[in-house]
Amino acid sequence: MKRFAFVALCLLFVLSACGAPTTEKSLSELAEALAASQPEPEVYFNQLTPQDALYELKLQNSYHLDIDYVEDGIILYGSGMEAYEIALFLLPASADQQQAVEALQGYISDRTADFYGYAPEQTALLEQAAVESAGRYVALLICADTDAAQAAFADCFDYTAGTILPAEPSAELDENGYVVYRQPGEADMTVYDTGGIVSAYRSGEDAALSEQDKEILRVCEEAISAVIREGMTDYEKELAIHDWIIQWADYDRGAFADKAGENASNPYGILVDRKGICLGYATTFDLFMQLLDIQTQLVVGASFHSSEDHAWNMVLLDGAWYCVDVTWDDQITWDQLSEQDAAIEWQAMDHALHQYFNVTSEFMRLSDHQWDYDAVPEATETKYAYPHS
Structure with a gap:
């Protein structure tokens, strides 16, 4: 129930197959480097790790990633009314990296819908959100300075940063050229009797x-x-x-x-x-x-x-x-x-x-x-x- 930006379809970068990027940093150190790259790192004041009760719920209900599909992870985020979020996941060697990338792209689209129309500044933040991947690592970057976050991520590995942006939700049109209406039904829209x-x-x-x-x-x-x-x-x-x-x-x-x-x-x-x-x-x-x-x-x-x-x-x-x-x-x-x-x-x-x-x-x-x-x-x-x- 919430409103003003469209998320551009932009699949701009594919990592070279010449060896998987590696890093000696822990997930906590990677997250710290990404947050430190931002003009206001303090906005990421909440943290979830596998030791937290809410971590698994966030992983499954928000990111739609199975807990068995992720070997380790860390999530940094701001308040409920802010879109700021950095999430890093280490996948098992046998995992399908593209599946994780697509799941995080879907999360960005869902989050954009939450803020759409109600919070233009937060929606604009989500417009420039990106998903980065390197070897077994996948990163969700919802930041004020996405370029800086991408550069910081790349600095931790042995490759040059690219950008994987979320795909725009497809708009099905009717015979009049209007976006087809289907009541989402996610919220109770019962009208109060006045x-x-x-x-x-x-x-x-x-x-x-x-x-x-x-x-x-x-x-x-x-x-x-x-x-x-x-x-x-x-x-x-x-x-x-x-x-x-x-x-x-x-x-x-x-x-x-x-x-x-x-x-x-x-x-x-x-x-x-x-x-x-x-x-x-x-x-x-x-x-x-x-x-x-x-x-x-x-x-x-x-x-x-x-x-x-x-x-x-x-x-x-x-x-x-x-x-x-x-x-x-x-x-x-x-x-x-x-x-x-x-x-x-x-x-x-x-x-x-x-x-x-x-x-x-x-x-x-x-x-x-x-x-x-x-x-x-x-x-x-x-x-x-x-x-x-």
Whole structure:
């Protein structure tokens, strides 16, 4: 459920068959040399070795390498919201090196999908990620300076560094030339029922609501009171709510390590916990639109060549539909700013914060969104594209 880079298909280097490269360094020493080659080696502050309980899980579940297929290994990585990662593996003499290379290429593609759209800086890091191999050694390099890491790896052996980059996921197209949509189904995309909250808002009676829904309604009422003014057009109301959500909540960084909060997919996460994932953003925006009597539709679809579950919204303004992706407008770099810096940077970041506000369906397709194209209205108008005056 996560979003902006394509990984280039680039198989640029094959090692010479004139003898297998060798090294006298241990895996720990190799990892230390690779980390030391980077401008900020301290980002690799986590370490896993075969002695750690999580090592085997990482090997099998993330890299899809059988534990019996790897003789030894070491993994260095950063926090869950960062893509930084260096992994080194020593394979048995009988192992198929290409199989290990392809597995690590697949991991880079999967990791790119995790960050795709949500964290452009981390996705860019993955764009330049590489897999190196030398003799029985295979290295995964997700680094700020891939060239330096490759050079450091080569220096430990007796060959000149090459680059094996991950292959771009193939995009199957339909008869219209659109990327074929298949719901990935990796995440629970059940939409939270906000009908009771809408009824309570309109009637002024919240006694029938659960305590959770009462809290959701309370924050909604406070937000509407704060940013909605009499005489506003539907466009102005929509924009005010879009910007309020971005400033109020943050993308749940735990999602990058599959540890999103229990309410991350519903309005409680966004409004009360002040963090959530795409379905939380989309259901929250949808709820506000209903409260403000703006016709809306929530779209549950996918991104990154239909490999990641994703959700966004559509609104109807003056009889025309527009697409809105609040999540992708709230990139995680935004929540790293202090409140004072955010106020200063808001104008400078204006375009980035509204890149997916009131755009066409074609724009969404070109920015790697997929959905059931026949079941959703086609947005073609640009009158209310941002900025509109």
